Amino acid sequence: MRLTQWTDYTLRVLMYCAACRSRPQPVTISEIADTHGISRSHLTKIVQELAAKGMLETTRGRGGGIRLLMPAEQINLGEVVRATETDFAETDFALVECFDPEHNRCLMINRCDLQDVLERAIKSFLAVLDAVTLADLVPAPRATVALPMPRRMTRVPGMPPVRARSK
Numbered sequence: 001m002r003l004t005q006w007t008d009y010t011l012r013v014l015m016y017c018a019a020c021r022s023r024p025q026p027v028t029i030s031e032i033a034d035t036h037g038i039s040r041s042h043l044t045k046i047v048q049e050l051a052a053k054g055m056l057e058t059t060r061g062r063g064g065g066i067r068l069l070m071p072a073e074q075i076n077l078g079e080v081v082r083a084t085e086t087d088f089a090e091t092d093f094a095l096v097e098c099f100d101p102e103h104n105r106c107l108m109i110n111r112c113d114l115q116d117v118l119e120r121a122i123k124s125f126l127a128v129l130d131a132v133t134l135a136d137l138v139p140a141p142r143a144t145v146a147l148p149m150p151r152r153m154t155r156v157p158g159m160p161p162v163r164a165r166s167k
Contacts, residue, residue: 007084010046012036014055014080018072018138026065053083072138078130 013032020027029047033040047066050056057069068075099115106112 003081004085006046007081009036009038009043010050010080010084011077012038013043013046013050013066014068014075014134015138017056017066017068018075018134021068021072025063026059026067028065031065055080068134072135073133075134076130077132077134077137078126081126081129 016032016035017027029040029043032038033043047056047058051058051066051069055069055075057067059065059067099118109115
């Protein structure tokens with residue numbers, strides 16, 4: 001099983017915002033995009049969705065950006081994964097053909113316990129995620145947060161200019 005890229009990027013956005021929650025200026029989409037090497041337009045769509053779901057606060061214009069709208073301790077990983085995985089149904093992920101009765105052509109459907117085993121595995125997977133919050137993934141912020149230098153960013157506000165490394 002593999003989470004979608006959308007879910008992966010959603011988790012990165014939330015974790016980055018949680019890691020920066022104590023700094024005075026908000027996080028920007030460009031900052032996250034540069035740090036993780038992700039498309040800005042893709043992240044914009046993710047941020048819009050997270051804002052619509054009440055997880056992020058967005059501010060436009062100069063000095064604007066994004067912040068967590070609720071404490072990191074209140075953002076549950078299981079809920080985030082359920083909300084972002086497109087193939088998620090109420091009780092399962094469609095891992096194999098037999099999960100979808102409309103498209104199932106498996107001849108062993110009545111003599112196989114694979115579907116039951118996979119459903120139990122998914123429930124266990126989600127139970128682990130349900131026990132984790134965003135705060136559990138990101139250490140409490142300190143006076144300074146040491147995050148990796150964005151790949152394309154050559155100047156960090158408040159810091160002296162840095163020359164971009166040639167690759």
